[in-house]
Amino acid sequence: MIEALGLTKKYGSMTAVDQISFEIDAREVVGFLGPNGAGKTTTMKMLSCFMPATSGSAKVAGYDVVRESLKVRQNIGYLPENVPLPHEMKVEEYLQYRARLKGISRADRKTRLSEAMDRCGVAHVRKKAIGALSKGYRQRVGLADALVANPPILILDEPTEGLDPEQILQVRGLIQELGRDHTILLSTHILPEVEKICQRVIVISSGTIRAMDTLTNLKKGSGVLVEIQGETEAAVAEALTNVDGVTDLKVVPSEGEEGSRYFLHTEKSQAVREQVYRLAVSKAWVLLGLSDESRRLEDIYIEIVTADRTLAPTAVTDLLSPGSEGASSHA
Amino acid sequence: MRNLWTLTRRELGAFFLSPLAYVIIFLFLFFQGYAFKTWLHAGQQMGGVEGIDVGQVLGGFLGGGFVWWFLMLLPPVLTFRSLAAEKSSGRIEMLFTAPVTDIEVVLAKFLGALIFYSILWLSTGVYVLYVINAGAEPDWGVVTTGYLGIILFGAMLIAINLFFSSVTSNVVVALILSLFFNIGVVFAPALIDFLTSNAAVKNIAEYIQVVDHLEKDFSNGIVDTRHIIYYGSSILLGLFLTLRTVEIRKWR
Numbered sequence A: 001m002i003e004a005l006g007l008t009k010k011y012g013s014m015t016a017v018d019q020i021s022f023e024i025d026a027r028e029v030v031g032f033l034g035p036n037g038a039g040k041t042t043t044m045k046m047l048s049c050f051m052p053a054t055s056g057s058a059k060v061a062g063y064d065v066v067r068e069s070l071k072v073r074q075n076i077g078y079l080p081e082n083v084p085l086p087h088e089m090k091v092e093e094y095l096q097y098r099a100r101l102k103g104i105s106r107a108d109r110k111t112r113l114s115e116a117m118d119r120c121g122v123a124h125v126r127k128k129a130i131g132a133l134s135k136g137y138r139q140r141v142g143l144a145d146a147l148v149a150n151p152p153i154l155i156l157d158e159p160t161e162g163l164d165p166e167q168i169l170q171v172r173g174l175i176q177e178l179g180r181d182h183t184i185l186l187s188t189h190i191l192p193e194v195e196k197i198c199q200r201v202i203v204i205s206s207g208t209i210r211a212m213d214t215l216t217n218l219k220k221g222s223g224v225l226v227e228i229q230g231e232t233e234a235a236v237a238e239a240l241t242n243v244d245g246v247t248d249l250k251v252v253p254s255e256g257e258e259g260s261r262y263f264l265h266t267e268k269s270q271a272v273r274e275q276v277y278r279l280a281v282s283k284a285w286v287l288l289g290l291s292d293e294s295r296r297l298e299d300i301y302i303e304i305v306t307a308d309r310t311l312a313p314t315a316v317t318d319l320l321s322p323g324s325e326g327a328s329s330h331a
Numbered sequence B: 001m002r003n004l005w006t007l008t009r010r011e012l013g014a015f016f017l018s019p020l021a022y023v024i025i026f027l028f029l030f031f032q033g034y035a036f037k038t039w040l041h042a043g044q045q046m047g048g049v050e051g052i053d054v055g056q057v058l059g060g061f062l063g064g065g066f067v068w069w070f071l072m073l074l075p076p077v078l079t080f081r082s083l084a085a086e087k088s089s090g091r092i093e094m095l096f097t098a099p100v101t102d103i104e105v106v107l108a109k110f111l112g113a114l115i116f117y118s119i120l121w122l123s124t125g126v127y128v129l130y131v132i133n134a135g136a137e138p139d140w141g142v143v144t145t146g147y148l149g150i151i152l153f154g155a156m157l158i159a160i161n162l163f164f165s166s167v168t169s170n171v172v173v174a175l176i177l178s179l180f181f182n183i184g185v186v187f188a189p190a191l192i193d194f195l196t197s198n199a200a201v202k203n204i205a206e207y208i209q210v211v212d213h214l215e216k217d218f219s220n221g222i223v224d225t226r227h228i229i230y231y232g233s234s235i236l237l238g239l240f241l242t243l244r245t246v247e248i249r250k251w252r
């Protein structure tokens, strides 16, 4: 549904987006991650036909963003980063105007409008001037605008930015729900959000793609580390491999005279640790260590963007921003 | 052109939602009413309203008073925000990511300002009705061409001022460029005439002499095709340049 090929954007001599290529299938929800200034917004502006690429091309809904831009725009709902809205207009008036622009027939307009307003929680402020709304409510109006024509593709630039915690959960729920029959590309700095709603992530930094994979694949290194003293490694390894939920086992070269260490690959860390404990008790193993080594998206993200530390010095501070929920406790 | 009306309506709505529109309406009606009163008073001293040629109502307006100021100043205040404010507020992003064409947007900006401008001027029609009601004989030809001239002239300046609004994202810059241009257009020919004795230059100056086009012909019931072409081509040029500037966004 979305296809970028060597997409490049230069602002003067500064390259904001450098030869990025990716594909997003129908009904996929993809998270677009990267430190501040990575080029996420720039990429989204090119995909939504606001700005032309310096070179490379992109297709959205099967149409070229430059040559068939009108068709593309008929098929997308775009939420820009700062949600610029006319302050003097009333919420309902504005959404009505947008629905008309997006070609919703008079007969459908009323239902589409109230559905979009209900979904985004702005129905009760429909008679208010947009300028009199708080930032979060304006964000919701922007979201309602993106949804009003029920386009198959949604391009959302930081959709939960500025919302209160309850509303963040609601919008996340909404995006998850929309994800069932929409193709969604969303940028965000909130990593737990990505884990909740995205199937796949694209990480960019300094304008180039650093990682692009499904969440499951990215978190492959997750597992449980077990340390056992005084048993034959082969026997322990065999017993541990048979534990429910363990997909693979590796004997970790031990350092010094302590026990042998085994790394169990699994995604169900808690259940596996429980079983390993019971197993150790029943076999009377001397269990020196049993730790959760599941890889969190935060760690993976940091690893990816710090790989080019010299190029992107802002990555860590970016993650520590208040919006990034709990990332700070770990970093 | 599916969206032209939707966009134009939005433009008009935006005018009426801004306090500026009401300040303009107030000032316009106040000064035009004052001009009418002055003119009527002079007419009465020459033998009463019945003897007044109604065509002169507009002729009187155009000949003096505040008319030129309004002709010069209305287009800038109606257009300076049109595109510049869309850019500075970032709303242009919302506008052009909706399925609308550039030409629809430019035409809607133009029509919105022109409709507002025309409504203002046509509202002075009540003065004409007043004089007719008082017993004067109207010369409908003069009344019609008078308004036609004013609207064409305004359309020309609106189109060109819209271009100034499209080249910048600073509304103050757009306003100043438009004001300078309009004042220049109105006063330059007279200045050129004053400064040179070269016949060829004088001829050109006379052709672009917008004041004369309006004052001598339109307000006397004469519609010269030369003038229609003059205004028409200026409108097209203004709109074309605006469209091109809006399109530049696509090539940067």
Ligand SMILES: Nc1ncnc2c1ncn2[C@@H]1O[C@H](COP(=O)(O)OP(=O)(O)OP(=O)(O)O)[C@@H](O)[C@H]1O
Pocket (backbone or CB within 6 Å): A011, A014, A016, A034, A035, A036, A037, A038, A039, A040, A041, A042, A043
């Ligand atoms: N209009 C512009 N003119 C010049 N440079 C720009 C412009 N817009 C963005 N840039 C630059 O392009 C780079 C990418 O910016 P972009 O807004 O795409 O980043 P982002 O990934 O969206 O960041 P954030 O997480 O802060 O939103 C930045 O270095 C920025 O300074």
Ligand SMILES: [Mg+2]
Pocket (backbone or CB within 6 Å): A040, A041, A042, A081, A157
């Ligand atoms: Mg951004």
